[in-house]
Amino acid sequence: MSTVLLSRSEVKSLMTMKEVVEIAEKTFKGFGEGTTINPTKVGLDLGETAEYPPYEGFMNAMPAYVGWLDTAGIKWAGGFLGERKKLGLPYITSLILLIDPRVGNFKAVMDGEWITSMRTGAQTAVSLKYLHKGPSIRLGLYGAGGQGHTQTEAVAAVFDIEEVRVFDINRESALKYAEDMKDIVKGKVTVVDDPRDAAWGDAIVCVTQSKEKFLKNEWIARRTNVFPMGSYQEVDDDFILSADRVIVDHVGQCLHRGALKGLVEAGKFQESDIDATIGEVVAGKKPGRLSEDDRVLCIPIGTGAMDIAVATVILERAREKGLGGHFDFV
Amino acid sequence: MSTVLLSRSEVKSLMTMKEVVEIAEKTFKGFGEGTTINPTKVGLDLGETAEYPPYEGFMNAMPAYVGWLDTAGIKWAGGFLGERKKLGLPYITSLILLIDPRVGNFKAVMDGEWITSMRTGAQTAVSLKYLHKGPSIRLGLYGAGGQGHTQTEAVAAVFDIEEVRVFDINRESALKYAEDMKDIVKGKVTVVDDPRDAAWGDAIVCVTQSKEKFLKNEWIARRTNVFPMGSYQEVDDDFILSADRVIVDHVGQCLHRGALKGLVEAGKFQESDIDATIGEVVAGKKPGRLSEDDRVLCIPIGTGAMDIAVATVILERAREKGLGGHFDFV
Numbered sequence: 001m002s003t004v005l006l007s008r009s010e011v012k013s014l015m016t017m018k019e020v021v022e023i024a025e026k027t028f029k030g031f032g033e034g035t036t037i038n039p040t041k042v043g044l045d046l047g048e049t050a051e052y053p054p055y056e057g058f059m060n061a062m063p064a065y066v067g068w069l070d071t072a073g074i075k076w077a078g079g080f081l082g083e084r085k086k087l088g089l090p091y092i093t094s095l096i097l098l099i100d101p102r103v104g105n106f107k108a109v110m111d112g113e114w115i116t117s118m119r120t121g122a123q124t125a126v127s128l129k130y131l132h133k134g135p136s137i138r139l140g141l142y143g144a145g146g147q148g149h150t151q152t153e154a155v156a157a158v159f160d161i162e163e164v165r166v167f168d169i170n171r172e173s174a175l176k177y178a179e180d181m182k183d184i185v186k187g188k189v190t191v192v193d194d195p196r197d198a199a200w201g202d203a204i205v206c207v208t209q210s211k212e213k214f215l216k217n218e219w220i221a222r223r224t225n226v227f228p229m230g231s232y233q234e235v236d237d238d239f240i241l242s243a244d245r246v247i248v249d250h251v252g253q254c255l256h257r258g259a260l261k262g263l264v265e266a267g268k269f270q271e272s273d274i275d276a277t278i279g280e281v282v283a284g285k286k287p288g289r290l291s292e293d294d295r296v297l298c299i300p301i302g303t304g305a306m307d308i309a310v311a312t313v314i315l316e317r318a319r320e321k322g323l324g325g326h327f328d329f330v
Numbered sequence: 331m332s333t334v335l336l337s338r339s340e341v342k343s344l345m346t347m348k349e350v351v352e353i354a355e356k357t358f359k360g361f362g363e364g365t366t367i368n369p370t371k372v373g374l375d376l377g378e379t380a381e382y383p384p385y386e387g388f389m390n391a392m393p394a395y396v397g398w399l400d401t402a403g404i405k406w407a408g409g410f411l412g413e414r415k416k417l418g419l420p421y422i423t424s425l426i427l428l429i430d431p432r433v434g435n436f437k438a439v440m441d442g443e444w445i446t447s448m449r450t451g452a453q454t455a456v457s458l459k460y461l462h463k464g465p466s467i468r469l470g471l472y473g474a475g476g477q478g479h480t481q482t483e484a485v486a487a488v489f490d491i492e493e494v495r496v497f498d499i500n501r502e503s504a505l506k507y508a509e510d511m512k513d514i515v516k517g518k519v520t521v522v523d524d525p526r527d528a529a530w531g532d533a534i535v536c537v538t539q540s541k542e543k544f545l546k547n548e549w550i551a552r553r554t555n556v557f558p559m560g561s562y563q564e565v566d567d568d569f570i571l572s573a574d575r576v577i578v579d580h581v582g583q584c585l586h587r588g589a590l591k592g593l594v595e596a597g598k599f600q601e602s603d604i605d606a607t608i609g610e611v612v613a614g615k616k617p618g619r620l621s622e623d624d625r626v627l628c629i630p631i632g633t634g635a636m637d638i639a640v641a642t643v644i645l646e647r648a649r650e651k652g653l654g655g656h657f658d659f660v
Contacts, residue, residue, distance in 0.1 A: 005335075005657045005659070006659075007657070007658055007659050007660065008659065008660050034382070035382070037374065037375070037380075037382075037383070039372050039373065039374055040372065041372070042369050042370065042371070042372040042391060042393065043369065043393075044367065044369055044393040044394070044395060044402065044404075045367070046395060046402060046431050050367075052364070052365070052367075052397075053367070053395055053397065053400070053431060055431055055432050055433075057431075057432075057433075057434055059393060059402070059404070059429070059434070061372060061391035061393050061404055061406075063372065063374040063389060063391050063406070064374070065374060065376060065383055067382075067383065070383070072374065072376060072389070074374075074389070074391055074406050076391075076393070076404050076406075076427055078434055079434075080433055080434040082432070082433075083432045083433045084432075084433040084434055087433060089433065089434075089435075093429070093433075093434035093435065093436070095427055095436055095439070095659060097406055097425055097427075099389070099423070101376050101383060101385055101387075102385050102387075102410075102412070102413045102414075103385075103387075103410055103412075103413045103414040103417060103419065103423075104387055104389070104408055104409075104410040104414055104419075104423035105419075105423065106423070106425055109425070109439055109659075110659070111659040111660055113660070325657050327335045327337070327655050327657070328337055329335070329336075329337050329338065329425060329439075329440070329441040330337070330338050330441055330443070
């Protein structure tokens with residue numbers, strides 16, 4: 001029984017960001033309609049917050065079944081600082097396993113880092129498709145690293161970007177981002193030196209590893225969509241508590257990680273404060289924004305279902321093209 | 331960055347049951363001492379109990395860090411009836427991924443079915459090492475399938491088996507088991523036709539897919555150790571509630587799956603009714619049995635840490651011997 005093996009470069013060669021966005025949209029729709037099954041991920045703390053073991057990393061196990069593709073799989077992915085950073089390796093490490101959901105045979109093992117980055121961008125882009133009237137958009141961006149790039153690429157696959165204002169604590173990173181985005185962003189890329197100046201436009205996207213709540217409530221104008229994508233809390237308590245709409249991708253996960261975690265633990269935010277899931281909005285079951293004036297907090301923290309859906313389409317293409325290795329585990 | 335790939339036959343060729351038992355014992359000790367980190371597994375229901383999707387299967391994601399080997403990994407394993415059974419494939423399907431816990435690189439991908447079966451047997455054997463004074467033992471066995479074989483093999487790696495009395499709803503299976511166990515069991519193997527007759531000896535092991543509570547409280551004599559290993563409840567409520575000692579491998583998991591699940595959901599059994607973990611007993615932090623007379627209920631439902639520990643030693647040996655395939659995922 002042969003299992004297909006795909007490397008990062010093979011995975012990357014088989015799909016565009018535009019296609020990842022389309023797959024993410026269908027998978028979100030499945031969430032809303034009940035055909036995407038996505039248990040809350042389980043983490044293994046290898047020193048991200050735990051004292052033992054002390055490796056400044058974590059791994060998340062993210063299994064899912066995706067009905068519109070009739071596929072199942074798991075992504076095991078994590079992030080490491082410490083030794084991994086010293087070696088110059090990317091923050092994310094990940095493999096994705098796919099099975100035939102009818103019989104459980106392993107169809108594929110593939111690198112998950114590229115897919116993770118792409119689908120994380122795509123999640124934001126799909127959400128904006130339902131929260132912002134196109135065709136053009138103005139973007140504020142915190143964090144000019146890898147995720148900053150893919151978030152921008154994904155938004156550019158859905159909208160014409162009029163302008164991005166980007167802030168990074170490392171100005172060099174922001175300048176490099178500006179250079180890299182020349183062909184992606186139709187309008188201009190402005191590197192800002194005062195973090196306040198990136199809090200503008202139709203959508204503010206935060207992709208930082210900040211443990212500070214740097215984005216202040218008073219910086220955020222009406223009509224803005226705010227996406228805090230980081231693992232820790234990037235946005236002021238006051239904004240979270242005063243946002244007109246709170247929309248998340250996965251209720252269970254969003255209560256226990258990222259932007260909402262601290263307020264949930266403090267008893268100031270609870271499940272009933274979430275207005276809708278992105279899936280419900282995409283499936284037309286609940287509205288996105290109620291008014292043009294709303295300030296919307298949208299948190300697509302990331303679901304395995306997106307990874308499994310993208311990986312499944314990539315596997316189909318690899319088979320068509322005869323790409324990848326093979327191994328008989330059984 | 332090369333990842334080692336190991337097939338089932340390669341995995342199997344690299345270790346004996348006796349060694350699996352030794353690894354399981356050290357890993358249990360780590361549980362007791364806090365150096366084995368094993369989050370509660372997360373399941374993906376593919377129709378085992380859920381209505382959708384309808385594939386009569388499930389997959390469990392079982393990540394773990396094992397301190398005495400300084401290793402981390404995940405097993406994604408499940409069981410399927412339905413189509414898989416019709417195809418004549420084994421119930422279990424599984425892959426194990428190993429990472430370097432310091433930097434997150436993927437060291438190996440290997441079949442997990444053999445390791446799952448072996449370590450499940452080993453968990454019982456290690457528990458008995460601390461619950462039953464050797465060197466010989468008398469065994470009652472329900473379920474003469476694959477797990478019946480490996481449970482017996484594991485116990486035989488620690489004790490001289492005086493006699494096994496085995497019951498299976500399929501008598502042919504029991505007869506085949508008796509034949510297969512000739513060289514493993516020092517004493518005799520008796521196939522019994524009345525289920526009541528297998529409820530005897532020093533330890534009663536249940537490895538069935540029964541959804542009936544077939545093992546009656548009144549069948550279980552004093553001094554017996556009872557191991558209900560099935561996914562559903564095999565043992566009478568009355569026995570669970572009247573056992574002198576209840577010992578489990580993993581508190582979180584045992585409350586939500588297997589023998590205790592129904593009583594927990596009915597509010598009749600709770601965390602405080604668990605007397606000790608196997609890890610605490612192996613580490614000498616809590617006693618196993620308090621008296622020779624105790625009826626002990628012991629539930630080693632299965633932890634990913636055992637799989638990761640065994641897989642890690644197997645990987646070391648594969649490297650020494652130059653066995654296995656290689657693939658550069660990154």
